[in-house]
Amino acid sequence: MSERKIRVLIAKPGLDGHDRGAKVVARALRDAGMEIIYTGLRQTPEMIAEAALQEDVDAVGLSILSGAHMALVPRVLELLKANGQEHVKVFLGGIVPDEDVPLLLKMGVIGIYGPGTLSESYVNDIRKAVMEAHA
């Protein structure tokens, strides 16, 4: 009963409709024993932060293939913080140019997982980051 489940929100902010990657990640995390709240396409940063709050998630995964990550990611981070959820780990999937990676990591994103990433890598990263936050 009192076993702690890791809860993860998977969301697609912005306007691109390519949700295959988000679904693959959701499934891999499910198979790793996590509870995934999947919100579907075209979410605003406000909707994502609100869902993260209501669901009390440990991590938020954002899938962005539109190129708008440098606008959307800081906004999500800012809203999470404003809601008192700075402990929530944010990770990223989709298409992110190499030069943006260090900037995003500096903002506090825990990992960026492009096409071809093995699921073990983000499963382990998320588990580790969440465990550390609760240690």
Added chain:
Amino acid sequence: MTEMDVASMILAGDRLALARTLTQVENGTHQGIAALNALFPYTGKAHLIGVTGASGTGKSSLVNQLVRYYRQQTRQTALAEHGTTTTHHGATQQSLPNPTDSGPSQAEGPCRVAVVAVDPTSPFSGGAILGDRIRMRDLAGDPGVFIRSMATRGSLGGIASATGAIAQVLDAAGFDLILIETVGAGQSEVEIARLADTTIVVEAPGLGDDIQAIKAGILEIADVLVVNKADLPGADNTERALRGSLGLSRPFRPAGQLVHRVEHHGHLVTITEPTHKAEPTDLVWVPPIIRTVALDGRGVPELAEAIMAHRKYLERTGAWGLRERGRLQTELDLLLQNRLLVDFRSRLADGEYETALEEVLERRISPFQAVEELVNKHR
């Protein structure tokens, strides 16, 4: 933070405190139980509405539309008179407000609605994909709505074992209506009827012939039946099949008797009691069949009206109180069972239980005999 602090934050409308407490309650932690204890005097006000039905009938979309509709109604029109539901006894917390005070946002304001959406846990990995929010995007950004997804975590009745406790916290937090959406449920996932005041069973055209409708289980628990996707061909047939099976499934009710279905030690039982009320039609609830199209909201006002009529019926006949009593009795029984089991096993010597299990495994004694021996030895 003490549980009193957490409780008063929740009562004051702090959504982060609420969300975190729901997690603790779901996980059954000590903090969660302590918060529940502090909040319990404030429960018993909300109308719990269960929404169940097979996968793909449109439960989530319907919940989305129903909540949208409720948010446009004032509390008075959506909830009618309060009647018999708000009697509270023995609330003696010092630092918390009096439970009978009805908080800040009451009376004329729009009613506040919470949604608890349950999806299945994978029996293999223990993980789950909770996807009901996908259909509820219209509700985003509304501070009067709170949606919480939960996984069944091994329960088979269509809801999780903690769903009732989650609903209690939301009730204390001041939500007037709590919609509980079950997993896609076919025939026997009827737990929701024990928990909800009003149970809605959602059907859709094209899901099976009319023999499905006369099997035991899910149709019997319906207080309101919905034919969703009523714009699709076959909706007439679905409605006809439901209507036919309803006619057959109504138990015979002698005149001048009041018939209730209540929870009694884990079973739904039908009880009859003599009554002197004149109007027999007042005393029998025949589940209405409502046609809806959840995509555009057609039929949703009629559905809300049927839910309200059912609530009035429960209040008028006293069934509301009986249901609540049955519900709390089941909860008490269950907690008592768990507690006694834990206590008993802590009294056993090391290996005693395993030895008994081995004997059963080798067919030397039956499980009944094993229990008899264990209990007698520690009486």
